[in-house]
Amino acid sequence: MLLKRALSIIIFFFALSGCKSLQPWVKPHQRGILADSIMAFDVDPASAKYMNHVYEAREAARGAESGAGGGCGCN
Amino acid sequence: MVVISRRLETTCYCLFKFTQLTKLFSILLLLVAGLSHAAVLPEDRTDMLYHAYDGGGVEITGPSVLVRKGFKDTISFSASYYVDKVSSASIDVLTAGSTLYTEERTETGVGVDYLYNKTMLKLNLSTSTENDYEAETVSFNVSQDFFGDMSTLSFGYTQGDDVVMQNNNDTFREDKQTKRYRIGLTQVLTRKWIVNVVAESVIDQGFINNPYRSVRYIDSVANDGSITVGRQPEHYPSTRNSDAVAIRSMYRLPYRAAIRAEYRYFSDSWGIKADNFELRYIHPFKSNWSLEFRARAYSQNEADFFSDMFEYFDAETDDSRKEFRARDKEMSAFSDNTLGITVGYEFDDKYLPFVEKTTLKIYWDRIMFDYDNFRNWNLSIIGEAELGNEPFYSFDADVLRINLAISY
Numbered sequence: 087m088l089l090k091r092a093l094s095i096i097i098f099f100f101a102l103s104g105c106k107s108l109q110p111w112v113k114p115h116q117r118g119i120l121a122d123s124i125m126a127f128d129v130d131p132a133s134a135k136y137m138n139h140v141y142e143a144r145e146a147a148r149g150a151e152s153g154a155g156g157g158c159g160c161n
Numbered sequence: 162m163v164v165i166s167r168r169l170e171t172t173c174y175c176l177f178k179f180t181q182l183t184k185l186f187s188i189l190l191l192l193v194a195g196l197s198h199a200a201v202l203p204e205d206r207t208d209m210l211y212h213a214y215d216g217g218g219v220e221i222t223g224p225s226v227l228v229r230k231g232f233k234d235t236i237s238f239s240a241s242y243y244v245d246k247v248s249s250a251s252i253d254v255l256t257a258g259s260t261l262y263t264e265e266r267t268e269t270g271v272g273v274d275y276l277y278n279k280t281m282l283k284l285n286l287s288t289s290t291e292n293d294y295e296a297e298t299v300s301f302n303v304s305q306d307f308f309g310d311m312s313t314l315s316f317g318y319t320q321g322d323d324v325v326m327q328n329n330n331d332t333f334r335e336d337k338q339t340k341r342y343r344i345g346l347t348q349v350l351t352r353k354w355i356v357n358v359v360a361e362s363v364i365d366q367g368f369i370n371n372p373y374r375s376v377r378y379i380d381s382v383a384n385d386g387s388i389t390v391g392r393q394p395e396h397y398p399s400t401r402n403s404d405a406v407a408i409r410s411m412y413r414l415p416y417r418a419a420i421r422a423e424y425r426y427f428s429d430s431w432g433i434k435a436d437n438f439e440l441r442y443i444h445p446f447k448s449n450w451s452l453e454f455r456a457r458a459y460s461q462n463e464a465d466f467f468s469d470m471f472e473y474f475d476a477e478t479d480d481s482r483k484e485f486r487a488r489d490k491e492m493s494a495f496s497d498n499t500l501g502i503t504v505g506y507e508f509d510d511k512y513l514p515f516v517e518k519t520t521l522k523i524y525w526d527r528i529m530f531d532y533d534n535f536r537n538w539n540l541s542i543i544g545e546a547e548l549g550n551e552p553f554y555s556f557d558a559d560v561l562r563i564n565l566a567i568s569y
Contacts, residue, residue: 110309149361149405
């Protein structure tokens with residue numbers, strides 16, 4: 087159910103991106119700040135994975151941890 | 162003959178899993194085929210991590226290594242090795258009448274990231290072994306940048322096939338399977354602001370219990386009101402479905418520093434609802450140094466079939482789940498709060514010609530657990546509290562991570 091809702095939202099985003107009036111407003115040459123390593127969601131993957139493991143072993147909640155969303159393609 | 166038969170079964174099962182993955186791969190490829198724009202392979206680097214956890218009578222230490230190398234800007238291979246050396250005299254161990262035990266878990270993994278035109282495909286395989294648990298995991302992810310590279314859409318599927326065993330009981334061997342489905346969207350909002358939304362459903366089937374844990378129940382009540390208790394093995398349902406959705410965001414401040422915020426909501430078919438919020442502040446200084454401060458808060462309610470003290474043998478906790486019972490503290494209502502700091506240093510010295518960058522980071526976190534309906538049974542066992550009326554359990558844990566990353 088949750089995935090269906092998430093998929094609907096994403097399809098909505100796709101539909102929105104098809105509108106000619108809506109154009110990308112941050113150009114590739116304007117992404118220097120986003121490419122800075124301090125803007126990475128998790129800069130050390132092994133370390134972040136370990137911390138997720140620490141929490142998942144001691145809490146009932148699991149899933150949707152950091153890193154599943156991919157990068158920003160701004161390098 | 163039996164061995165050959167088992168091998169044939171395993172081979173057929175692996176082929177079946179491979180066919181399933183191939184189908185999934187094709188569907189996801191079709192989904193992203195109409196999209197375009199650039200993706201970037203992960204950086205070539207080696208991470209060497211030392212990790213240490215100390216809290217609640219449990220000490221876990223070990224190394225971890227992750228090596229990644231790309232070729233021709235289209236393919237990147239990774240390999241990982243991870244060890245947990247466990248020394249435990251936790252409250253679960255003590256109340257079970259056991260003493261300190263030690264064990265070791267080893268996990269190895271390989272992965273490949275493939276950049277096809279402008280689509281990123283990732284495949285990871287890992288295997289984990291310890292003396293009473295084995296796990297094999299296959300994970301597949303596909304992601305695609307679009308909308309002028311401002312958006313990244315990703316899909317993922319992970320399947321884990323585990324075998325649960327029990328020390329000192331050679332006949333005990335149960336299977337557990339976990340399937341994870343996730344979808345994510347990362348969106349550039351401004352030149353300084355990026356947001357990521359992820360939803361993930363997890364389905365567990367098989368033996369989900371911890372085979373060593375038991376519940377306590379009131380065995381008899383004396384005239385003066387004092388009680389004696391009995392023990393009975395826990396009994397969990399054989400399926401568990403859960404959904405989690407998280408939103409996280411990075412924002413660059415007017416000076417060179419960033420704020421990261423995260424919120425996650427979770428619910429499952431056992432009646433547990435949980436959420437957590439985290440805030441981080443990242444601040445580089447003096448060109449080579451960096452500091453990070455973080456705070457995290459987590460809380461959950463108890464599972465439908467959790468009770469600290471069952472009223473009688475084979476007790477019912479809820480009409481709809483009368484056959485199930487648990488006293489795991491992870492199934493109780495509790496909250497935990499984390500405070501953490503990271504100090505990082507980037508070395509200028511290029512000690513080898515192919516090394517581009519070397520960074521050392523030391524992470525320290527203090528996690529404070531407070532249980533709302535899980536009592537410290539051990540206190541009454543050692544005579545420091547009245548049985549059934551012990552104070553609620555709480556403990557603090559320290560987590561240390563030392564991460565050396567070499568980029569090349």
